[in-house]
Amino acid sequence: MKKVFVCLLSLLLVFSLVGCSGDDGKSNNNKKPNQEIKDNPDANTLAGVNLEIAVNFTGDAQTAFASVCSAFENRYGATITIDWYGSDHATLMTTRMAANNMPDIYVTAGWSIKKYKNYSLDLRDEPYCKDYTDSALGVIQDKDGSIYVCMISEGINGVVYNVNVCEAAGVDYLSIHTWDDLWEACEKIKAYGITPLASRPNAGLTSNAVGTWLTYDGEIANVADKLIDGTWNWEEYRYVIQAYGKAIDNGYFFVDARSMNEMDTLERLAAGRAGIIIGDNTASVQTMYEMNNKGNFAIGPFPASTEEGVEAITVGEGDAFAISKNSKNIEAAKIFLRYLSEEEVTKKIISATGRKACQQPVLENDDTDGTKAFLRLEEEYKDHNMVYKNIFDREYLPSGMFGVLGNVAGKIFADHSKKGEDEIISYLQTEFKRLYK
Amino acid sequence: MRKKKGFRVWILLVAVFVCFVAMWPLYELLNLSVRDISDYSSRLAFPEVIKLSNFKDAFMNKQVWIGFKNSFIYASLTILLEVVIGSMAGYGLSRGSKRTTKSIKSVQMLIMMVPGVVTLVGTYALMTKLGLTNSLFALALLTAAGGIPSCSFIYMNFINSIPVALDEAARIDGANVTNTFFRIILPQLTPITITRSIMIAIGAWNNYLMPLYLINNANKQPIILVIRSAFAMVGGDRNLAMACATCTIGILPVIVVYCILQKRIIASQIGSSIKG
Numbered sequence: 001m002k003k004v005f006v007c008l009l010s011l012l013l014v015f016s017l018v019g020c021s022g023d024d025g026k027s028n029n030n031k032k033p034n035q036e037i038k039d040n041p042d043a044n045t046l047a048g049v050n051l052e053i054a055v056n057f058t059g060d061a062q063t064a065f066a067s068v069c070s071a072f073e074n075r076y077g078a079t080i081t082i083d084w085y086g087s088d089h090a091t092l093m094t095t096r097m098a099a100n101n102m103p104d105i106y107v108t109a110g111w112s113i114k115k116y117k118n119y120s121l122d123l124r125d126e127p128y129c130k131d132y133t134d135s136a137l138g139v140i141q142d143k144d145g146s147i148y149v150c151m152i153s154e155g156i157n158g159v160v161y162n163v164n165v166c167e168a169a170g171v172d173y174l175s176i177h178t179w180d181d182l183w184e185a186c187e188k189i190k191a192y193g194i195t196p197l198a199s200r201p202n203a204g205l206t207s208n209a210v211g212t213w214l215t216y217d218g219e220i221a222n223v224a225d226k227l228i229d230g231t232w233n234w235e236e237y238r239y240v241i242q243a244y245g246k247a248i249d250n251g252y253f254f255v256d257a258r259s260m261n262e263m264d265t266l267e268r269l270a271a272g273r274a275g276i277i278i279g280d281n282t283a284s285v286q287t288m289y290e291m292n293n294k295g296n297f298a299i300g301p302f303p304a305s306t307e308e309g310v311e312a313i314t315v316g317e318g319d320a321f322a323i324s325k326n327s328k329n330i331e332a333a334k335i336f337l338r339y340l341s342e343e344e345v346t347k348k349i350i351s352a353t354g355r356k357a358c359q360q361p362v363l364e365n366d367d368t369d370g371t372k373a374f375l376r377l378e379e380e381y382k383d384h385n386m387v388y389k390n391i392f393d394r395e396y397l398p399s400g401m402f403g404v405l406g407n408v409a410g411k412i413f414a415d416h417s418k419k420g421e422d423e424i425i426s427y428l429q430t431e432f433k434r435l436y437k
Numbered sequence: 438m439r440k441k442k443g444f445r446v447w448i449l450l451v452a453v454f455v456c457f458v459a460m461w462p463l464y465e466l467l468n469l470s471v472r473d474i475s476d477y478s479s480r481l482a483f484p485e486v487i488k489l490s491n492f493k494d495a496f497m498n499k500q501v502w503i504g505f506k507n508s509f510i511y512a513s514l515t516i517l518l519e520v521v522i523g524s525m526a527g528y529g530l531s532r533g534s535k536r537t538t539k540s541i542k543s544v545q546m547l548i549m550m551v552p553g554v555v556t557l558v559g560t561y562a563l564m565t566k567l568g569l570t571n572s573l574f575a576l577a578l579l580t581a582a583g584g585i586p587s588c589s590f591i592y593m594n595f596i597n598s599i600p601v602a603l604d605e606a607a608r609i610d611g612a613n614v615t616n617t618f619f620r621i622i623l624p625q626l627t628p629i630t631i632t633r634s635i636m637i638a639i640g641a642w643n644n645y646l647m648p649l650y651l652i653n654n655a656n657k658q659p660i661i662l663v664i665r666s667a668f669a670m671v672g673g674d675r676n677l678a679m680a681c682a683t684c685t686i687g688i689l690p691v692i693v694v695y696c697i698l699q700k701r702i703i704a705s706q707i708g709s710s711i712k713g
Contacts, residue, residue, distance in 0.1 A: 083653045086665070092650065099562035263677075 046078035049332045052103040053082050053321075054096075056089035057353070060290075064352035068345055075339075078332055102324035104333045110317045110391070112149040113142050114399045120148040120322035121330065128341035128359060135315045135388055136358035150337035152346040152362075153318030153355035156282045156299065156374050157208050157391065163296040165194060165275040173276075174380055177311065179212075179243060179303045182276070186252040189275040196252045197276050198269040200260040201409035203393070203402050204279025205244060211392045212312050213239050213305045220305040227396040230436040234428040239305065241424055244409075245416030258413050270295055278302075286354025286369040299377050301386045311384050313377070316391040318355035398435040404428070470681035491682035495667075501683060503656060504663035505690075507573060511648075511659050512641040514577030516634045519584045523633070524626060526585065527592025528618050532604065542593075545586040553583055554646065561650050571654045579651070580641055588633060595629045596622060635694065635702055642691050660687045 057065045062084060069080045085092045089109055096102055097119060108116050123129065124147045132140070132151070140151050159182070161173045169192035171185040186196035199205055213236075215224040220239055226232035247253065254260065254268070266284055268274045270291035277284070285297045301311035321340060323333040339345060346362050354370040357363045363371070389395065393402040404427075411424050465480050470491055472484040495501060530538050553560075560579065569575035599622060607617040645661050652658050658666075664687045667680040695702070 081653065084666070088649060095558055095561055095650065098558040099565065101562060101565045 046076040046332050046335065049078040049329050051078060051080050051105060051329055051332055051336060053080060053336075054085055054089070054093060054103040054106040055082060056085055056087070056107050056109055058084075058086045060352040061349065064348050068340070068348055071345075072336060072339055076332075076335065078336075080336075100326070102326060104327040104329050105321050105323055105336060108149055108317060108320045108322050110155070110320075110394065111399070112140055112151075112317060112320055112322055114394065116322055117142065117146070117148050119325060121325050121327075122146045122148060123150060123323070123334075123337070126150065126334065127338065131341075131359040131361055133358050133360060133363065139315060139317055139390055139394070140320065149317070149320035149322045150341055151317060151320035151358055152340060153350045153353060153370070154358040155316040155318045155391075156356055156370075156377070157204075157279065157314040157316065158281075158299050158301045158312075158377070159209075159303070160269065160277040160280040160284055160288075161298050161300060162269050162272060162275050163298050165189065165192075165272050168192060169194065169275060171275070173298065173300060176300070176303055177384070178307060178309070179305055182278075182303050183243075183247060183250075183252070186247065186276065187250070190251060194272070195254050195268075195274045197247070197254075197278060198260075198265045198274035199253065199276075199278045199280075200257045200262075200265055201406075201413045202279070203406040203409060204277075206240065206409040206412070207393045207397075207402055207405040208279040208314055208391060209302050210237075210240050211314065211389055212302045212309060213243075215392070215396060216310050216312060216387065216389070218304070218306060218308040218310060220309070224396060230398075230432070232432070234425050234432065237425060237428060238421060241412055241416055241421050244412050245421075248413060248416065253413075258410065267291060269297070282356055282370040282373040283354035285373040289369060297373075298380070299373050301377075301381060301384070304385070309385075311381070311386045312389050313386065314389050314391045316394065318358065319349055319353055398432070400435040401432065404431045404435070466681050466685055469677055470685050472678045474676050474678055476678070488678065491678045492686065494679055495682040495686050498683070500655065500658075500663050500666070501660070501686060504658060504660035504687070507657055508642055508659040508661070511573045511577055511580075511644075512638045514574060515580045515584070515641040516637045518577060518581035519588050519637050520630055520633060522581070523585050523588030524592045524623070524630065525618065526589035528596055528622055530589060530593040531596035532601070538593075542590070545590055548586045549590070557646070557650075560647075564651055570651050571657050573652075573657060573659075576648060576651055577641070579647060580644060584637060584640070588637075591633065592626065592629065595626065599625050631698070632702055635698060638694070639691055663687065 053069070055062075055065060066082065069082060072078065073080055083092075083103060089107065093102075093106060097116075102119055106116075108120070112120065124145060126147075128150055129147050132147075133154075136151055136154055137147075139154070140149055141147050159176075163173065166173045166185070166189070169185075169189040171188050173185070176182050176185055189196040212219055214221050215227065216222065221236040223232045223236055254274070260268075265277055265280075266287050269277055270288040272292075272295070279302075280299075282299055285299055288295060288297050301313045304311050321337055323330060323337065327333055340349070341359060343362050343365065346357060346359065347366065347368065350357055350362075350366070350370060351368040354368070354373075356371045356374045357366045357368070393405065397405075408424055408428065411420065411427070414420070415423075468484060469480060471487045471489060472491075473486050473488050476485050530541060533541075564570060564575065564579065567575075569578075603621050604617050607621045612620065642659075643661060644659075645665075648659050648662055649665075652662065664680070664684045667683040668677075
C-alpha cells in the first residue's frame with residue numbers, strides 16, 4: 001500500500017506539472033507573421049495585446065466569428081481569446097458581472113442598456129454610429145444619447161409560417177390580420193391533419209407577442225403608460241392568458257410542447273409537421289432553410305387584437321458587442337469593433353446568424369438570407385397596417401420580467417382555468433412590483 | 438408461502454419499472470445517436486435507417502480525444518488530491534482529541550451542507566484573481582477542496598473502526614505517526630479508498646459547472662464541455678445524431694468502469710457503512 005501511495009504522490013507531482021504547463025488559453029501567441037501581416041500596413045500595430053471576447057455564437061455563426069477573429073489577428077498582430085459561452089452566455093456573464101471580471105468585449109444579447117450599460121463604454125463617437133438605421137438607434141440608444149454597443153444586425157421578431165403547409169391547408173397567411181384570423185388558420189391546419197403551432201411555452205409567446213393586445217393604439221387595451229410608470233395591475237393580461245388557453249384547449253399546440261426546446265420547434269416547422277410559430281425571428285427562418293432547402297418559410301407581423309388595430313413587427317438588438325469600462329485594452333477593443341463594422345466582416349457574420357443588417361451602407365448591398373426574409377416581409381406586407389416596434393419587454397418592462405413572462409408561459413400550459421388565471425395575474429403583479437423597484 | 442411469492446412478484450415488477458424508467462433516457466440517447474440527421478420521427482420510434490457512421494465521425498473528432506485526455510487528467514488529479522489529503526485528515530481527526538475533532542467535524546458538516554453554486558461568484562472571482570483559469574490542475578484543486586470535507590469525514594468514520602491498539606503497538610515498536618499511518622492504517626483503507634476514488638472519478642468526469650466557468654480554452658476542455666459543444670449547432674445544421682453519438686462515447690468510460698468494478702463498489706460501500 002505504501003508503494004501505491006508513493007506512486008500516487010509521484011503521479012500527483014507529474015500531473016501538477018502537466019496541468020500547470022502549456023497553453024494558457026491565449027491563442028496564437030507564438031504565431032509567426034505570415035505574408036498577410038507583412039503586406040498589411042496595419043500589421044502588428046496591436047502586437048502583444050490579447051483581447052478576451054465573450055460571445056454566444058454556435059454553429060455557423062461560431063465558425064464565421066472565429067474566422068473573422070483570425071483575420072483580425074493576422075491583420076493587427078493581436079491575439080484573441082474567445083469565450084464560446086453559447087446558450088449559457090447570460091448566466092456566465094451575470095456571474096462575471098458579479099465577480100467584477102468582465103471580458104474586454106462581450107455580446108450583450110439584447111440587453112446593452114438595461115443590463116450592461118453600467119459596465120460598458122459609451123461608443124457614441126465611434127464612426128459606425130452615424131451609419132445606424134433609425135430602427136437600430138431606437139433599440140440601442142439610451143435616453144441621454146449614449147450608445148453602448150457596436151451593433152451589426154437587428155433581430156426581427158414576428159410570426160413564422162411554413163408557407164407550403166399553409167397553402168396545402170388552404171390558409172392564406174397574408175390574409176391574417178387579427179389574432180382571430182390566426183386561430184381560424186390554426187383550425188384549418190388542424191383539419192388538414194397537422195399540428196398548427198410548433199411554438200413551445202416561452203417568452204416568445206407571452207412577452208414578444210403581446211404588444212398587439214396591450215400597448216398600441218386601436219388594440220383591445222393600451223396600458224403602455226401604466227406599464228412605464230409601474231402602476232399597471234396586469235388585469236388586461238387576461239386577454240393573453242385566455243387566448244392561449246383556448247388555443248391549448250383546441251389542440252393547436254403539440255402535446256409535448258412543454259418539453260420541446262428551441263431546435264425541436266424549428267425542426268418540426270422545417271419538416272412540415274407544423275404550420276406556424278408565434279414569436280420567432282428571421283434567424284430561425286434561415287436555420288429552417290438550412291434544415292430543409294426545399295421549404296418555403298416566411299415571417300409576418302404579430303396580428304392585431306381588433307380589426308382597427310395594427311399588426312406589429314418587433315425589432316431587437318441582434319449581434320451587438322460592448323467594451324468593458326474596466327478593460328485594459330480599450331483602444332485595441334475599439335479597433336476590433338471598427339473592424340467588425342466593416343461591410344465585408346459584418347456580412348460574413350450576419351450571413352451566418354441570419355439576422356438583418358442594421359448599418360445603412362451594409363444594408364444597401366446585403367443579400368443574406370436574414371435580410372431576404374425581412375425584404376420579403378416588407379414587400380408582402382406593404383399594404384398592411386403594420387408597425388415596427390421595440391421588443392415588448394425592453395420597451396415597457398423592468399429587467400427580469402422577460403424571465404417571469406417565460407414562467408408565465410409554462411403556467412398557462414399547466415393551468416389556464418379561472419383559478420390558474422387568477423394565480424398568474426397575482427404572480428405577475430407581485431413580480432412586476434418587485435422588479436420595478 | 439404464497440404470500441411470500443406474491444411479494445416477490447411485486448418486488449420484481451417494481452424493479453422492472455425502475456429499470457425501465459432509468460433506461461429510458463439511455464434508450465433515447467442510443468436511438469438518436471444512430472439516426473440520420475434528417476430523421477425527425479419521434480424519439481421513441483425506432484430509427485428509419487441505422488447509421489453507425491455517426492460514431493465513426495464522433496471518434497474521428499480530434500476534440501473528443503482531447504476531451505478524454507483532459508477528463509482523465511482532471512479526474513486523476515482530483516482523486517489524488519482528495520484521497521491523499523482526505524485520508525490523512527481522516528486519520529488525524531479519528532485519533533485526535535475529541536474536543537478538537539468535534540469542532541472540526543462541525544465545520545466540515547457546515548461546509549458539506551453549503552451547495553457549491555451558492556459560493557459560485559466568490560469562487561469564480563477568487564480563481565480569476567489568482568489566475569487559475571484554463572488550468573486542469575487548478576480545476577482539480579477546486580474540486581478536491583470541495584470534496585475533502587466529506588472525504589475526510591468518511592475516512593474518519595472508517596478509521597474509527599480500526600482499534601487504537603494497532604497504533605499503540607506500532608508506537609511501542611518505534612513507529613512515528615507518519616509510519617503508523619502509511620504502514621499500519623493505510624493498508625486497512627483499501628476498500629474505502631477504491632470506493633471513494635471511483636465516486637470522485639465519476640463526479641469529476643461529469644462535473645459541468647466549474648469547467649464551464651473556468652476552462653475556456655478548447656485544448657483544456659474536459660469531455661463534458663466537448664459534449665456540450667456537440668449539442669450546439671454544428672455546421673449550420675443541428676446534427677443531433679452526431680451530438681448523441683459524442684455523448685454516448687463521452688459517458689462510456691464511466692459506464693464501463695462502473696460495470697467492471699460494480700461488485701467491488703457495492704461490497705466496499707456495504708463494508709464502509711458497517712464499519713462507519
